[in-house]
Amino acid sequence: MATQNPKGTRDFLPKDERVQQYIFSKWRETCLAFGYEPYEGPTFEHLELYTDKSGEEIVDQLYAFQDKSGRNIALRPEMTPTLARMVAAQGHSLPKPVKWFSMPRLFRYERAQKGRLREFFQLNMDILGAQSLDAETDLLLAICALMRNFGFKPTDFRIGLSNRRLLNALLEQLGVENRNAVYAALDRRAKIGEEAFGELLAEAGMSPEARKTLNDAMGCASLGELEPFCVSDEARAALDELRFVLGRMAALGHGESVGLDLNIVRGLAYYTGLVFEVFDAAKSMRAVAGGGRYDDLCAKLGGEKVTGVGFGMGDVVLKDLLEEHGLLPDVSRDRLDYWLVSFDGDVETLFRTAEALRAKGRRVAHPLELRKFAKQMQEADRSGAAKVLMLGSDKAPEGSVEVKDLRDGSQGVVPLDQL
Amino acid sequence: MATQNPKGTRDFLPKDERVQQYIFSKWRETCLAFGYEPYEGPTFEHLELYTDKSGEEIVDQLYAFQDKSGRNIALRPEMTPTLARMVAAQGHSLPKPVKWFSMPRLFRYERAQKGRLREFFQLNMDILGAQSLDAETDLLLAICALMRNFGFKPTDFRIGLSNRRLLNALLEQLGVENRNAVYAALDRRAKIGEEAFGELLAEAGMSPEARKTLNDAMGCASLGELEPFCVSDEARAALDELRFVLGRMAALGHGESVGLDLNIVRGLAYYTGLVFEVFDAAKSMRAVAGGGRYDDLCAKLGGEKVTGVGFGMGDVVLKDLLEEHGLLPDVSRDRLDYWLVSFDGDVETLFRTAEALRAKGRRVAHPLELRKFAKQMQEADRSGAAKVLMLGSDKAPEGSVEVKDLRDGSQGVVPLDQL
Structure with missing residues (x-):
């Protein structure tokens, strides 16, 4: 409950x-x-805005109440009266x-x-x-x-x-x-x-x-x-x-x-x-x-x-x-450009690398507490990222990083400044 | 009122x-x-979600009411209880x-x-x-x-x-x-x-x-x-x-x-x-x-x-x-790529041209009832468009259109398929 x-x-x-x-x-x-130009109005209006002007059905379905000063208030059931008022x-x-x-949020008790x-x-x-x-x-x-x-x-x-x-x-x-x-x-x-x-x-x-x-x-x-x-x-x-x-x-x-x-x-x-x-x-x-x-x-x-x-x-x-109609896109993938993992447990380097990549307009995240590497890769798979960057790997020379593409599984070593 | x-x-x-x-x-x-991943919750919650958990001040400021079934409801004054609930x-x-x-909308009677x-x-x-x-x-x-x-x-x-x-x-x-x-x-x-x-x-x-x-x-x-x-x-x-x-x-x-x-x-x-x-x-x-x-x-x-x-x-x-800090951008300009006006009063051509340009990803609008040309240009100035296309002008050969740049006032003739 x-x-x-x-x-x-x-x-x-x-x-x-x-x-x-x-x-x-x-x-x-x-x-x-x-x-068309955007506008917005309040989520609630004075009750009178609806009672004369909207249809009977919609008035029956109002979420109406009194505020602490005794004003009669209703959550907006439709936007047109607000628009006309403005x-x-x-x-x-x-x-x-x-x-x-x-694109208002509307309320009808039905x-x-x-x-x-x-x-x-x-x-x-x-x-x-x-x-x-x-x-x-x-x-x-x-x-x-x-x-x-x-x-x-x-x-x-x-x-x-x-x-x-x-x-x-x-x-x-x-x-x-x-x-x-x-x-x-x-x-x-x-x-x-x-x-x-x-x-x-x-x-x-x-x-x-x-x-x-x-x-x-x-x-x-x-x-x-x-x-x-x-x-x-x-x-x-x-x-x-x-x-x-x-x-x-x-x-x-x-x-x-x-x-x-x-x-x-x-x-x-x-x-x-x-x-x-x-x-x-x-x-x-x-x-x-x-x-x-x-x-x-x-x-x-x-x-x-x-x-x-x-x-x-x-x-x-x-x-x-x-x-x-099967027209909803797959919204689960490519939410992030990079997910960072760490071989050597250096969290500060994760934060630092993430900040540098974000400054270049990339979407980047990483674990906040480091588990074993295999667990980190499971998290990476769940992250919806396009690629994983593996920091602290001894396969990558200074200034480079090991990269795994989560979409096709391919792996390689890329200079950091080319990300 | x-x-x-x-x-x-x-x-x-x-x-x-x-x-x-x-x-x-x-x-x-x-x-x-x-x-960070997006989420949303209801605009109102059961009153109990707030009464024990939030601070005293926020509970005093609740917009609370009973719905038509007698449920105690409150407009959300903060998002954290909803998040924790979810x-x-x-x-x-x-x-x-x-x-x-x-990015919730919140309500406090204060x-x-x-x-x-x-x-x-x-x-x-x-x-x-x-x-x-x-x-x-x-x-x-x-x-x-x-x-x-x-x-x-x-x-x-x-x-x-x-x-x-x-x-x-x-x-x-x-x-x-x-x-x-x-x-x-x-x-x-x-x-x-x-x-x-x-x-x-x-x-x-x-x-x-x-x-x-x-x-x-x-x-x-x-x-x-x-x-x-x-x-x-x-x-x-x-x-x-x-x-x-x-x-x-x-x-x-x-x-x-x-x-x-x-x-x-x-x-x-x-x-x-x-x-x-x-x-x-x-x-x-x-x-x-x-x-x-x-x-x-x-x-x-x-x-x-x-x-x-x-x-x-x-x-x-x-x-x-x-x-x-003077950090709000000028949001009044370049809302539209093109505003269309008409020399010859042919509204259907305005609609047709606008549809063709929108199909190419452009933001386009035009008058819905045609006034004198000078009035049309006043509307164009107010439109926030980058450029005006002047349809039906005898200065533009077939398949071309007279264009005025509203940012610098320059004018020219451009082939329609190059817009």
């Missing part, structure tokens, strides 16, 4: 943490390649648009299960202050680049695109008053099954005909099929948004990875436009990423109106997916 | 976050150069010694002031399972390397070394029963002044003569001066530990940076041997790092006995010190 981590959290031993660092470095590298606080002094990224933990990391990429739908294009291209940089093929994943605005317009056409109830039902549809889904729509006041029309529209696999359902100007304008972004992505060579998926709703309350989710091709796991446009969030936090669009990509499903 | 971060926390705008990333990358690079959980299956590092925040980052380097005092040597060398890698000179900082075991032996010689009260008084000495300090010692049951002897011993600036105070075998053995490590560090060329400082006590309850703190040379700030040996912590957590020694280096004082 004393050695147990809290439920839904993870201990990262070095073999696990090296995998995390691999994921983080790919995330960071891709963001920087697209010109941008709103800058006001006009921050030239727009901005492209920002962060049932721990495959792909879902109570504490996880999430890459967030966002563009604030851009009206153009090419903000969406930039983010979708970044998702394609992320997946490619991890080694996935364009057919290994699928980005499904929908539009909150279109859904809203369709529900308006159908005369639905209680749209939030319908969104909640749609978001839970896959989990609860068709019967319960139909009942929820009926409870939301939808007639059997309205339900059938909605169902038919949601089942459309192409923009062409969907077009007849879009009667109002608003619905047609929303359809055009989908057409624009899908067309742009196809023109840029990503038609294979991006498509229409009207079943995507997104649980969060603040989305106002296009929404999207990324799944493995077989859709056998939870979404690996998801996001959309939130044009009203900054203004709701008391700032000026600043448009926003962004997505989050969690580390948990991503790691499962990388494992399934 | 809605746009305010919680008291004692920080928002990191990109200009701030780039500085953080600079600090983190130097931390990581140095740890890897010494062969190593204890591995038991014999983990070959020792291990050299591990982490009065926010210069050098002290409620949320901060802290590099932790630890060696577990090594008996030899050369574990201390390895860590002290790493501190010297960290400071050097940040650009500090050996005389810019000072590592003060003391020994809990020696203090304990001196108090035993003086017949002091309530040693924890004396440690607490010593730890607060600088803050509370000599008069209050003397009163606390008297309250702990120390006679005027015992207080004078302790004071004289604590005032010793060298091992030679200290020697006559060390009467018991235990005291002499503890003195030898200090002599060994100070001697080793001097022999390895770090005599300028490391010295005896018996006023260092360290607030944490679990230290058992050498303790040390790192200050700026003028001692004008709080400690930039501190640590020591904790040989009993793993066993206290229900594991086998595994020796430990390690230190923490916080980001807050370090950043202040880097600023004071």
